[in-house]
Amino acid sequence: GTKTAIVDKALLDKILDKNRQSFNEGKVADYIPELGKANASSIALSVVNSDGTIVSIGDVQQRFTIQSISKIVSLMIAVLENGEQVVFNNMGYYGTDKPFNHFANLETSGKPLNPMMNAGAILTTSLIKGTGEEPFLKIRNMIRFITNNEKIDYSKSVYNSERETGNRNRGMFYLMRNNGLIDGEGEDKLNNYFKQCSIEITAEDLAKIGFFFANHCVRYDGNKQYNNPSLSQLVQSQMLIAGMYEFSGEYARTVGLPSKSGVGGGIAVSVPNKMGIGAYSPALDQHGNSVAAYRMILDLVREKSLSLFY
Ligand code: GLN
Numbered sequence: 001g002t003k004t005a006i007v008d009k010a011l012l013d014k015i016l017d018k019n020r021q022s023f024n025e026g027k028v029a030d031y032i033p034e035l036g037k038a039n040a041s042s043i044a045l046s047v048v049n050s051d052g053t054i055v056s057i058g059d060v061q062q063r064f065t066i067q068s069i070s071k072i073v074s075l076m077i078a079v080l081e082n083g084e085q086v087v088f089n090n091m092g093y094y095g096t097d098k099p100f101n102h103f104a105n106l107e108t109s110g111k112p113l114n115p116m117m118n119a120g121a122i123l124t125t126s127l128i129k130g131t132g133e134e135p136f137l138k139i140r141n142m143i144r145f146i147t148n149n150e151k152i153d154y155s156k157s158v159y160n161s162e163r164e165t166g167n168r169n170r171g172m173f174y175l176m177r178n179n180g181l182i183d184g185e186g187e188d189k190l191n192n193y194f195k196q197c198s199i200e201i202t203a204e205d206l207a208k209i210g211f212f213f214a215n216h217c218v219r220y221d222g223n224k225q226y227n228n229p230s231l232s233q234l235v236q237s238q239m240l241i242a243g244m245y246e247f248s249g250e251y252a253r254t255v256g257l258p259s260k261s262g263v264g265g266g267i268a269v270s271v272p273n274k275m276g277i278g279a280y281s282p283a284l285d286q287h288g289n290s291v292a293a294y295r296m297i298l299d300l301v302r303e304k305s306l307s308l309f310y
Pocket of ligand 1: 069101264
């Protein structure tokens with residue numbers, strides 16, 4: 001692709017219209033009952049261009065929960081506080097053919113496969129220092145910083161719904177605690193994970209997050225407070241190999257960009273050294289990735305030749 005590729009509103013309009021009905025081929029997540037309340041036909045697409053300009057279309061005001069996309073921010077903070085070595089002594093850099101909530105090899109080698117699956121993310125968050133909800137507050141504040149949006153917070157109803165139905169995540173947590181990977185009392189650490197998943201954002205916020213990791217952790221407005229090329233390289237590599245769960249390999253072939261999805265229906269995409277893309281539509285495919293968001297990203301990437309492998 002070309003370094004100066006700039007996306008305009010007309011192109012996004014065309015792409016959104018083409019894919020508007022594809023939500024019919026997916027299904028809104030309801031294993032966390034609160035998520036089931038989303039309007040399946042909601043759709044939004046946002047781009048932060050390489051010059052920091054933002055173009056957004058569709059349901060741009062629609063807020064939804066960040067879910068697994070929070071895992072890249074918790075990974076960032078855990079690495080900043082502990083160093084990459086400590087974090088990856090506790091888990092692997094592996095990809096996977098298993099769903100995001102799989103126990104994978106927690107019963108054999110004892111360590112999560114990577115920080116993008118639930119087990120690895122629960123462990124990542126437990127490596128963030130602080131008591132009670134402090135680790136969560138650090139994640140929330142980092143998302144506020146990256147999006148330059150002090151209003152960002154979590155949804156109490158989604159959080160409660162996650163807690164009530166999160167027994168699989170609870171099982172992973174206690175298995176890792178049994179394996180000596182997590183210490184500490186009670187469920188504070190697990191609750192921090194449930195809270196981070198319940199943070200509400202918009203498609204534009206996701207585009208800003210994508211931009212941040214695409215550009216050495218420099219914010220879309222040029223703020224360099226967290227400027228760190230090796231960190232963004234690490235986070236993007238995890239997004240590329242595991243950010244779309246077991247679909248990551250096929251996604252690398254078709255889209256070819258570091259991306260992270262969440263079961264709230266969002267996808268954040270990093271176009272290295274260029275732009276950030278945020279896409280939203282809550283109906284998901286069988287892997288837990290948004291059907292319409294994926295198709296919009298695919299069209300945009302083809303139109304602008306953005307794949308890393310193009
Ligand atoms: N909160 C969700 C869960 O733990 C996050 C999963 C996801 O977005 N893939 O199941």
